[in-house]
Amino acid sequence: MPDPRAFLAELFARLSPGGTAIIKTPNAAANEMYFYPRLAYRYAAEAAAYNGWRRSLDMLFFQPVWACDPPRHLYSFSSASFTRLAESLGLPRERYAIEFYWTPLFANTFTERALQPRRSVLGQLRRAKFAPVLPLELASKAGQLLARRLGWLEPGGLILRVTKPLAAGAAA
Numbered sequence: 001m002p003d004p005r006a007f008l009a010e011l012f013a014r015l016s017p018g019g020t021a022i023i024k025t026p027n028a029a030a031n032e033m034y035f036y037p038r039l040a041y042r043y044a045a046e047a048a049a050y051n052g053w054r055r056s057l058d059m060l061f062f063q064p065v066w067a068c069d070p071p072r073h074l075y076s077f078s079s080a081s082f083t084r085l086a087e088s089l090g091l092p093r094e095r096y097a098i099e100f101y102w103t104p105l106f107a108n109t110f111t112e113r114a115l116q117p118r119r120s121v122l123g124q125l126r127r128a129k130f131a132p133v134l135p136l137e138l139a140s141k142a143g144q145l146l147a148r149r150l151g152w153l154e155p156g157g158l159i160l161r162v163t164k165p166l167a168a169g170a171a172a
Helices: 004-014 037-051 053-062 079-088 110-115 121-128 134-149
Strands: 020-026 096-101 157-163
Touching: 004 020, 004 079, 037 053, 037 110, 079 096, 079 157, 110 134
Parallel strands: none
Antiparallel strands: 020 157, 096 157
């Protein structure tokens, strides 16, 4: 969205009394993406198409996450900036909550690709090419789980959950 504040204001204005809007976005403070090399490569390639390879690699290695990769994402939000956005819309704190979500552990990984069903002989050979990488990736995933449990990683995404109050005079 070119103007997230205007979009959310319109969305909340259209929300029915008692209704809940759920907005999900990448977390600008995320650092768990370093454990997803296939995903990082795909994002880098898409970002390079719009930002150039030099800028994209700089974003990959020197920023926590680079969710701003036009045209997919024009803005990145952290929990603090998501809170400021909600407050700028005049939402009382009891009407919204900011939550986090983790990227599934084996989403967009070589392990996921290797375990996909392959019917043809060529498909089986394509699966076999991942075999040398899998032990390293499994060790990386064990490290990722440990880092999550120790609180060293920031989750990959944010959720803003907003509930519109019931109309005045309605039963609670």
